[in-house]
Amino acid sequence: MEKQDKVMLTGVRPSGNITLGNYLGAIKNFVTRQNLYKSYIFVADLHAITSPRNPDELREAVNDCMAMYLACGVNPEQTTIFRQSEVLEHGVLGFIMTFQTHMGELSRMTQFKLKSQNMGKNGIDTGLFVYPPLMAADILLYNTDMVPVGLDQQQHVELTRDLAQRFNKRYGNTFNEPDVYIAPVGNKILNLQNPAEKMNKSDGQNLGTIFLMDDLKLVRKKIMSAVTDCEAVVRFDEENKPGISNLISILSAITGEKIPDIEKRFAGRGYGDFKREVADVVCDLLDKIQTDYKRFKKPEVLNKILSDGATKARVVASETLERAKLALGLK
Numbered sequence: 001m002e003k004q005d006k007v008m009l010t011g012v013r014p015s016g017n018i019t020l021g022n023y024l025g026a027i028k029n030f031v032t033r034q035n036l037y038k039s040y041i042f043v044a045d046l047h048a049i050t051s052p053r054n055p056d057e058l059r060e061a062v063n064d065c066m067a068m069y070l071a072c073g074v075n076p077e078q079t080t081i082f083r084q085s086e087v088l089e090h091g092v093l094g095f096i097m098t099f100q101t102h103m104g105e106l107s108r109m110t111q112f113k114l115k116s117q118n119m120g121k122n123g124i125d126t127g128l129f130v131y132p133p134l135m136a137a138d139i140l141l142y143n144t145d146m147v148p149v150g151l152d153q154q155q156h157v158e159l160t161r162d163l164a165q166r167f168n169k170r171y172g173n174t175f176n177e178p179d180v181y182i183a184p185v186g187n188k189i190l191n192l193q194n195p196a197e198k199m200n201k202s203d204g205q206n207l208g209t210i211f212l213m214d215d216l217k218l219v220r221k222k223i224m225s226a227v228t229d230c231e232a233v234v235r236f237d238e239e240n241k242p243g244i245s246n247l248i249s250i251l252s253a254i255t256g257e258k259i260p261d262i263e264k265r266f267a268g269r270g271y272g273d274f275k276r277e278v279a280d281v282v283c284d285l286l287d288k289i290q291t292d293y294k295r296f297k298k299p300e301v302l303n304k305i306l307s308d309g310a311t312k313a314r315v316v317a318s319e320t321l322e323r324a325k326l327a328l329g330l331k
């Protein structure tokens with residue numbers, strides 16, 4: 001099979017501003033491979049209604065996410081870019097996939113366990129529970145071969161593969177079984193203030209999360225005040241030196257420089273020097289992204305790309321859904 005015949009797909013929830021973690025864990029890996037695959041990227045807006053939201057904020061977040069994809073280098077000439085809720089097949093196949101999924105499997109999902117703890121007080125929405133079968137539908141509709149995501153989404157993609165296998169066994173070969181792609185470096189960027197936790201969109205109140213649209217002075221401040229340790233040696237050791245290891249990963253993921261080479265280069269130099277370089281590299285990256293973001297954040301640019309993308313996506317999604325319905329006896 002030609003490389004271009006293989007399909008790559010990923011998505012981001014428009015549930016807050018996009019972080020450096022989202023970029024390094026997923027978007028960057030998508031962008032660098034988009035010309036090797038038949039590529040799809042979407043704004044996962046159905047996945048963003050798992051908590052009550054202000055509708056205007058959601059609309060704005062979808063546009064932000066789209067403009068950010070473009071600013072990060074997603075090329076609409078090579079990649080189909082669309083909004084999940086505009087392709088109705090996602091909802092239908094998502095519903096069908098819930099019937100392939102065991103309650104036990106969903107209860108074991110780490111993301112469900114973490115998020116339901118926060119929701120617990122007011123009752124847990126079923127939407128949060130059945131989030132993975134919808135994510136499976138997102139992936140399976142496009143005959144996806146490869147899904148680049150951060151480490152926190154690996155379990156969902158693996159479940160998707162299991163569900164595809166189960167469906168194929170029960171009803172005959174219908175879905176392609178996707179592989180997950182986890183980047184060797186940058187797959188779990190940690191909170192700069194609390195490196196025991198992942199960097200999260202929802203932790204915007206402190207200095208721990210870098211958003212791609214942050215003011216560059218603030219970005220520098222966040223990196224210079226990142227929590228480290230008192231050893232004063234730039235050495236990669238995730239267990240004993242999570243803060244420094246996180247900064248090394250950020251540097252390596254952005255520049256491509258190998259971790260041992262970074263360690264060698266900073267041998268005998270202090271954390272101040274090291275942090276300054278990380279800050280320079282991150283600020284250079286964000287400066288470029290922010291300039292492009294302003295260029296793309298225009299309704300006339302975004303609407304045209306989204307409507308072309310949805311039209312293209314619907315063709316493939318409807319073929320797959322028809323195949324699934326036929327297999328199930330729904331046609």
Ligand code: TYM
Pocket residue numbers: 009010011012013014021022023024025026044047134135138139147148149150151152153186187188189190198199200
């Ligand atoms: P979301 O919106 O939480 O995150 C988007 C992508 O960013 C990755 N990511 C990280 N990577 C490294 N370090 C971090 N700190 C970090 N934080 C987030 C996530 O792993 C993800 O790849 N359910 C998905 C969206 C989705 C999707 C899909 C993805 C819906 N359907 C189908 C792929 C395929 C989500 O909530 O991602």
